[in-house]
Amino acid sequence: MRESIKDKVSIIGTGCTKFAERWDADVEDLIKEAVDEALADAGVELKDIQAGWVGTGRGSQQVPMGPPSAIIATSSLQTQYIPFTRVENLCCAGQEAVRAAAFGIASKCYDLVLAIGVEKLKDTGFGGLGEMFPGPWQPIYGAFGTPPGRYAMAATAYFSKYGLSPEEGKRILAEISVKSHYYGARNPKAHLRREITVEEAINAPMICWPLGLYDCCGVTDGASAAVLVPSSDARKYRDDYVNIKAFSIACGPGWLKEDERYDFTYWRETQEGAKAAYAEAGIKDPRKELSLVELHDCFSIAELIACESMFLCPPGGFKEYFTERRAYYHDGEMPVDVSGGLKSFGHPIGASGAREIAECVKQLQGKVEEPSRQIANFELGLAHNQGGHPGRFVPGIAIIGRP
C-alpha cells in the first residue's frame, strides 16, 4: 500500500556556504563548509551520521571536481565506510539528495542521515555554463544550445503570445531581476549583493536576445546541506524542526520542443510536478496556503513562467500579479524568491535545490539572517528546481512546513 512521505521525515539542521566565485575553495572545501554548519545547527556529530547522499549536476563533465561519485563527499568529510551515494538529476540534484535521504529515513533503514548539494562551476576558465548536455543526437542536433539560448526562446514566445512589445516584455523581466537583486542585497550568503535598477537591467549587455546580463542568474560555486531524522525522533534534537510535506519529480518525456503543439510559454513538467506536490501536501489553493515559493529562476523569464506553471497566477497573468498587485514580494500575498533566488543568490547547479530547502527552513524558524526579508506567520514553504531546458525538463518540488 502506497504511503505519502508527508510528516514522516524532519529536517533538524541546515547549512549553506557563502555562494560566490569561490576562488578559495575546492569542491571538497565547499562540502565541508556546508556540512559543518548543518551538523552544528542540528547539534549532532559526523560520527553519528548513518548514510549520506550528495547531489551534483555536472560533476562528470568538464568541470574539474574529481571523480563522479560520492567519494568527493566522503573524502572531504572523512566519513568511515558508511553508505554514501551521488545523485544527479541536472539542476534537481540537490533536491534529489534531500529526497533520497528522506526516503532513506522513511524506509526505516536509517534514523540520522545527511544530504548535500554542491557544485563547483568557476574553475572551468570561461563564463557561463557553455553548451549544454548531450542528448542522443548531440553534438550535432541541438548544437550551440546554451541555457540562455534555450530559455530566451520562451521569452520571445511569451512576448509574442501575450502581445507584449520587446520593450514591454523586457521591462517586466527587468522588474523581476530588480526584485531578486533587492533580496540578494539583503542576504549575506548571496552571490550578487548589489541592488540594481530597472533601467540598468534593461540596458545591460545582451547575453541572448531578449535576455540581457541581469536576466541571467549568477554562475556560482557553493554547497548546501541538511540533516534528516524520522519525525518521531525530531523533538529529541530541537523544538523548531521542520517536516517534509511533499516531494515530486515530474520527469518529462523530454520531447516537447519537438512537439508542434508546444509553444514554450509554460513549463508542462512543472505544472505536473506542482499538481502532484500540492496533492501530496494537501494544498488546495497554493496562493493562499503557501508562505513562500523558492522557485527556479535561472533566468528572469524562468521566474515568470514558473509562477504561472505552479498556478500562482493564471496563464498570462504574471504582470498583473507581480507588477500591479506586487504579490510576489516578501510582504505580498504570495512571496516568491525572497532569498534573491538563483538569480541573485547564485546557482551552483547541484547546490540550489538543497539551498532553497534550507532557505524555507530558516524562514519557518524565523531565523533569516537579515530580518527585513523575514516572512511573518510562515507555515508552508515550497522549493522548486528544474533541470534541463524548455521542452525537456525534470522538475523537482519539495514542500516543507510546520509539524
Next chain:
Amino acid sequence: MAGIVSFGAYVPIYRLSREILVQVWGGKGKGEKAVAGADEDSVTLGVEAARDCLKGFDKKKVDALYFATTTAPYKEKQSAAIVAAACDLREDIRAVDVTNSLRSGTVALTMALDAVKSGSAKTALVVVADTRLAPPDTMYESLFGDGAAAFLIGNDDIVVEIEGSSSFAAPFSDYWRLDSDKQIRWWEERLCREEGFVPYMTNAINQAMKAAKVAVKDISKAVISSPDKGMAGDIAKKFKLDPKAQVQDLMFDNIGHTGCAQVPMALVMALQNAKAGNKILAANWADGADALVFKVTDKISKMADRRGVKVYLASKVMLPNYGKYMHFRELMEFEHELFFERRTALAEVWRHRNLYFRFYGVKCGKCGHIIVPAPNTCIYCQADEKNFTEVPLADKRGKLVTYSMDVRTRAIDSPNVLAAVNFHDGGRFFSQMTDRDTEKLKVGLEMELTFRRIHMTQGIYNYFWKCRPVRGE
C-alpha cells in the same frame, strides 16, 4: 539525345562590398563579392544549387552525380557522396568528384553528357561549387566570390540541347595551389593571356562552333570564362562578338570569380534570360579549354520557377566589416575553439545518417503526427516505433514559432539563433537558424531548410540541416 533537362544555381546570402576592402587595404574596387557563410563550404553550396535544379524532378531517378570543385572540404574522402545523400539521391548511383582544375565544371558537364549518351546513366546530375581564397590585400582577394551551379542531364524533355563541343588539355601554369595551400598562387597574367588563354580558347571555340555548324552571328549569348575582368574581352573582340548584346556578364561586380563555378553560373544566368531557339556558346579556360554550343528548346518555359543565379543574387545581406569576412573564411586563428572541445561519435552520426544527411523524420501510423528526429516511441500517442514510416522533410517549409539570439556561444556567425519551426503540413524542427538578418526576425516568419556545416570536431566536418528565412520571395 542527351541534353540539359534542368538547371539551378546558388549564391550565398552574404556579400562583401569592395569598398570595405578599399578601406582596409587601399587601392580601388567597386561592387561586391558573394561570400560563403561561416557554416558553408563547397559541399553545402553545391547541395543548394542541386536542390534548386532538382525542383519538380524525381530525385530517385538520378543515376550518377558529378561534383566539381577545387575546394573540397576533405582531401581524402569524397564530396560527391555527401552531396548525393543531402540531395536524397539513391545509394546505387555513380558518384564522382571532378577536381583540381578551374575547368572541372565543364569537364563534369561533358562527363555527364557522355554517361547519358552511352546509356550508362539515364539521368545524371552535375554540381559545381567553389569557395576559393586568395591572399589578403591582392587583386584576387577582391575578385573572388563563392557560388554554385547545377545541371540535370537526361534524354527526355530537354531544355538545352548540346550541338557541339570540344576539349583541349595543356600543362599550362597560371593559377595553382599546392597540396598544403589554402590560398592560390599565380604567374604573371600576360603569359597566361598570350600563351594560354587566347590561343586555347580560340581553338576550342572554333572547333565547337564547327562541330555545331554555327556562325558567330547565330550566337545569342557567349559565356566566356575570364581569369580577370578583362581577358574575356580579348576573345569577344577576336570573334567579333557584340560585347553588349552577345557576351554574357560574368558578374564580377556582384558575385566575383567563383572558380570552377564561374562559367556554369554564368551559363545558368544566360539560360534564365534565354528564349526558345537561342544558341549559347560556353567556353572555359584552365589547363586547356572546353567549348560547348547549346540550343535552347521551347521547354525553357518550364524552368521559370528556378531560383538560379537571378533570385539568389537579389537576396542578400551585406557583411558589416572585414572582421566578419575574416571570421567567415577562417583567415586567422580565432578564440572559438579554445574551450570545451567538442567530440563527435562517428558511429552515432552513421546510425542517424538519414536524419543528418537526408533529413528524414517519421510519421506515426497511429496518430499521423510527423516527428523529427525519430524517437523510438511516438511523442504524441506513445505508439511503438514499429508504427513509424520514414518521411523526407528537407523540402518542407514552415512558420517560425519562436527564436533567440545568443551572443555567448562559440558560433562563428554570432549571434547564434535558435529557432523552433512548425512545418505547414506537420512536424516541428528545433534548429539553428542561418542566413538571417537579425534586425528582421519575428515570430511567424516563413522558413525553409538548408544543409550546412554545423561545426568541426576532431578534424571531422559535421553537416546537418538548419532553417533560414525563405530566400528570394
